[in-house]
Amino acid sequence: MIATESVIQETKAAAADKSLISPRFYVTDYKKMNALRFDHMAEAFKAMHKRFADDPNKHFFKRDDDPDFEQDFSHLPPSFKDFLIRGCLGEFSGALLYKEIADRIEDPILSDTYRLMARDEGRHSGFIRLAMRDIKADLDLQMLQGEKEFVSMHPKIILYTTYLSEVIGYFRYINIYSHLEAHPEYRYHPIFKYFGGWCQDELKHGDFIGLQLEAQKNLYLSGGVNRTLIRFFSLAVYVTMWLRDLKAQDFYASIGMNWREYDLKVIRETNAYAQRVFGLRLDVDNPKFIRILDRMAARYTEMNRREDEGAGKLALLPMQAAMAADYLRLFAMKVRTDAPPPIPEYPVAPVIKGFASQSKGQPAMA
Ligand SMILES: [Fe+2]
Ligand SMILES: [Fe+2]
Incomplete structure (x- = not known):
């Protein structure tokens, strides 16, 4: 396909977005990675490989026989497009x-x-891209690959962050799916029906990366330095999502969700799940933790407002420093190692094609 001018512009904008909260592309040190030993857990890795090869979602991501996609989507809110672009970039x-x-x-x-x-x-990224085309948007992923900056990280950090992002991805998809199962009137595009099966892939990915961390227990999970790194990156993943969703709150409002409640729930569940591998969790239910997150959100909103009004870098510096201080306050909080709170049992429901879209037309606009 020859990229149109608008696709090229959209792709360049996505590539140029270098802010803290934009998805990036990562690479790692393969010499270090290949020095790791996994053979002592060979049976567990074989069983995990079988889980991937069996692929219960093999025929899941097909929209040809789903008449719900045969609709006019021209009335959908602009925030839906941003949601799809971010999702597509993350998956890609x-x-x-x-x-x-x-x-x-x-x-x-x-x-x-x-x-x-x-x-x-x-x-996953291909499926999102088809939904983008429904609303006349697209990204040239090959071109993006050439334009976007690649960041190299130690294998340990790659494992911590990909583990967290897969697990948080699972809880993000399943919570949107569950909400829209209960409130189908907000399901204004059929892609949301697919999140229930989709998220099973993400959980499987998280479990595979978690297994690699467990295989490196002594090297990557125990000791003060590792625990400090785990705390740092867990917090980074939660705060990044928090600020990104604050900015994307119109999207959550458009599907009848409150971004703050959604994020707190996703953070709680991810945090409890990851304790199985990390052996610790951040004290996210502590009222102080939530109070500081709320303060960061208020500061970030104010900072964006001033930026939009044309404030220079220097003028924004005190607010950035205040946010960094908040981050350090969260980081300094004691972690917990007692039993985590229970995670809700989410049923795995198949997609019923051509049946589930009960949207009442115009979505609720924020
Ligand atoms: Fe994915
Ligand atoms: Fe994944």
Whole structure:
């Protein structure tokens, strides 16, 4: 396909977005990665590989036989497009990273599991891209790959952050799905019906990366330095989502959700789930933790407002410093190692094609 001018512009804008909260592309140090040993848990990795190869979602991401896609989507809110663009970039950056690891990691079982994980992310980003075309938007992913900056990180950090982003991805998709199952009047595009099965891929990805961390228990999970890094990156993932969703609150309002309640729930559930691997969790239910998050949100809103009014970098500096101080206050809070709160049981429901869209036409606009 030859990219149109608007696709090129959209892609360039996505590539130029270098803010803290934009998705990036990552690479890692393969020499270090290949020095790791996984053979002592070979049986567990074989079972995990089987879970990927069995692929219960093989026929899931097909929209040809779903008449719900045969609608006029021209009335959808602009925030839906931003939601799709961010989702597509996140999925695509995962596909690139996992494909590269698959090509360069020496362990054959791990390599093939990474290849299958890249396949999953590729079909996720492809599925989102089709939805973007429904609303006359598109990104040129090949071009984006050439334009976007790649960031190299230690394998340990790649494992912490991809583990967290897969688990948080699962809870993000399943919570939107559950909400729209209960309130189908807000389901203004059929892509949301697919989140229930989609998120199973993300949970499987999280479990595979979690298994790699468990295989490196002594190197990557125990000791003061590792625990400090885990706390730092867990907080970074939560705060990044918090500020990004604050900015995207119109989208959540358009599907009848309150972004703040949604984020707090997703953070709680991710935090409790990740304790199985990390052996600790942040004290996210502590009222002080939530109070500081709310203060950061207020400061971020104010900072964006001043920026929109044309405030220079220098004028924004005190607010940035105040936010950094808030981040450090959250980071300094004691972690918890007692039993985590229970995570809700989410049913896995199949997509019923051509049946579930009960949207009443115009979505609620924020
Ligand atoms: Fe994905
Ligand atoms: Fe994933």
